[in-house]
Amino acid sequence: MPELPEVETIRRTLAEHVTDLKIEEIKLIWAAAVHGWEDKKFEDLVTGRRIKTIDRRGKYLMILLEDDLTLIAHMRMTGHLNYYADHQEPEKHTHVVFRLERGEVHFSDVRKFGRIQAIPTPLCFSESSLRKLGPEPLEDEFTPAVLKKRFGKKKVFLKAALLDQTVLAGMGNIYVDEALFLAGLSPDRRVDTLSEQEISKLHQAIQNVLQAGIDARGTSYRDYRDANGEKGSFQEALQVYGRGGKPCQVCGQVLERKRLAGRGTVYCSRCQR
């Protein structure tokens, strides 16, 4: 499911409801979805703490609790976080229920890839999976020069480089294909063959497509929903993702589909060089 725009939308919709609320009880339906820090149990760490703020880093959601504990959540492909104002029976794939002083948050995930980890807030960026992430693509510090530097001396395909979270945090299969289309760059270009101008164009395309995704409240191509259970609308604006075999909306050429970096990849061989 969620790439940067989707996680950002979940962050916003969740924060509206749960900021400043106390977590009164945790129900672990499938306990493997969570893990505590060192030998402490997740439930004991989290129960009784108040939610201070919700941040995001790449595709990770950071739920900051009082007394320096943070929950780091990753939805992987099909994870969901839903807020319910009233008591709600867990559904088939609900793994964790957070009962708050007002309402409940349910974490569910059909494919069981998503995880929620509890970690002391000061250790978030040094001891967790956030440690290796590349820059945030929508922050001012992310410039074309930074992108060029992140590519470094790599010789990998553009597709692989942009999916690599240590190069740049937050892009996934949908937004990579869309950004490459916008930039007019072929996914199988080697990153070391890009000109300064092409890097600038790519940088601009990345920022534009991610911002457009956020403005549309995410892409509900399949089962993505925000914390209110609402769909996004960016699926209506997709130029290439999911359109393999259909005509390019710019030049009319049939869109190419092939496997690249282990992922289904769609592009226009005429518009993208």
Add this chain to the structure above:
DNA sequence: ACTAACCTGTAA
């Protein structure tokens, strides 16, 4: 730097 593995559901 690539592939398999982690899971379940859905579409071909």
Add this chain to the structure above:
DNA sequence: TTACAGGTTAGT
């Protein structure tokens, strides 16, 4: 029945 799906990571 098989391939593939928004992601990451361990192993080769």
